Amino acid sequence: MTRTLRVGDIAYTNVLPVTHFLPDITRHLPGVELVPQVPAQLNAAMRKGLIHVGPMSSFAYAENAHLYALLPGLSVSAKGPVGSIFLFHKRPLDEVKRGVVALTNTSATSVALLKILLEGYGGGAPTYLTMAPSLEDMLKRADAALLIGDDAILARRRYGREVAHIDLGEWWHRETGLAMTFAVWAVRRDILDAEPEQVGLLYRALLVSKRFGALRRDAVIRAAQERCGGSRDFWRAYFAGLSHDLGETELRGLKRYVADARRLGLLSGPVSFTLWDPREARPAEWVRGI
Numbered sequence: 001m002t003r004t005l006r007v008g009d010i011a012y013t014n015v016l017p018v019t020h021f022l023p024d025i026t027r028h029l030p031g032v033e034l035v036p037q038v039p040a041q042l043n044a045a046m047r048k049g050l051i052h053v054g055p056m057s058s059f060a061y062a063e064n065a066h067l068y069a070l071l072p073g074l075s076v077s078a079k080g081p082v083g084s085i086f087l088f089h090k091r092p093l094d095e096v097k098r099g100v101v102a103l104t105n106t107s108a109t110s111v112a113l114l115k116i117l118l119e120g121y122g123g124g125a126p127t128y129l130t131m132a133p134s135l136e137d138m139l140k141r142a143d144a145a146l147l148i149g150d151d152a153i154l155a156r157r158r159y160g161r162e163v164a165h166i167d168l169g170e171w172w173h174r175e176t177g178l179a180m181t182f183a184v185w186a187v188r189r190d191i192l193d194a195e196p197e198q199v200g201l202l203y204r205a206l207l208v209s210k211r212f213g214a215l216r217r218d219a220v221i222r223a224a225q226e227r228c229g230g231s232r233d234f235w236r237a238y239f240a241g242l243s244h245d246l247g248e249t250e251l252r253g254l255k256r257y258v259a260d261a262r263r264l265g266l267l268s269g270p271v272s273f274t275l276w277d278p279r280e281a282r283p284a285e286w287v288r289g290i
């Protein structure tokens with residue numbers, strides 16, 4: 001092993017069912033460093049090669065798909081309400097379509113998704129501001145505010161009764177009948193070439209961590225509560241509404257999203273979806289069966 005594998009981690013509860021057990025599992029893997037950041041920072045760090053593998057916004061994957069391969073079986077998706085991506089709005093949505101919308105500076109996928117929904121499907125043409133994720137500040141300057149992740153969960157808990165909001169996963173599903181894939185796990189191709197065994201081990205650790213996260217949901221929920229409060233029932237329902245798989249259902253939604261983003265001019269050029277084949281990693285004999 002010649003280098004430290006820098007592994008991204010989304011600094012939100014939405015990935016805990018995949019990542020909660022990862023530090024324990026990788027503790028004995030030499031040369032692995034976990035780097036928690038919000039998605040927009042992870043996207044930039046992956047692009048620059050400062051992070052080698054990890055979850056990233058699907059939109060950022062699509063922007064530079066030639067740099068990456070997708071890790072099979074891993075994503076943050078929802079078919080219907082996602083529970084942590086909301087457009088909060090002070091005025092009716094029809095007015096928002098021609099008003100001012102504040103966008104969180106932590107997201108890439110949901111920003112483009114909102115544009116697809118407001119402009120592509122909704123025929124609107126709002127003006128956008130990009131801001132730090134503070135609902136109060138955003139709504140001082142805009143008619144509506146997009147928040148994602150824990151910021152969205154906490155804002156809804158605090159202001160959800162007084163401020164109208166719409167769930168983007170639900171909105172997308174209503175328009176398309178499809179699932180929406182917000183984040184994917186990707187690996188840089190240069191790292192795959194340079195460190196195939198290390199990537200293979202990390203990938204298997206991610207799958208083991210995800211399996212543990214399903215078997216020990218109680219521990220995942222406790223970790224979410226420690227971070228963000230909330231009841232067990234809230235987190236149980238939130239995690240049940242998410243899919244962390246990347247199969248046919250998730251890929252179909254992702255391909256439609258990318259096609260819609262291209263149509264709106266948000267993405268240019270063709271986007272290939274290269275799923276990495278873990279058998280290429282030539283892992284040591286003892287991990288082959290995991």
Ligand SMILES: C=C(O[C@@H]1C=C(C(=O)O)C=C[C@H]1O)C(=O)O
Nearest residue numbers: 039057084107108109110149182
């Ligand atoms: C479900 C979520 O998915 C995410 C949304 C992302 C985005 O909009 O770019 C990126 C990663 C995920 O954190 C969420 O943040 O709540």
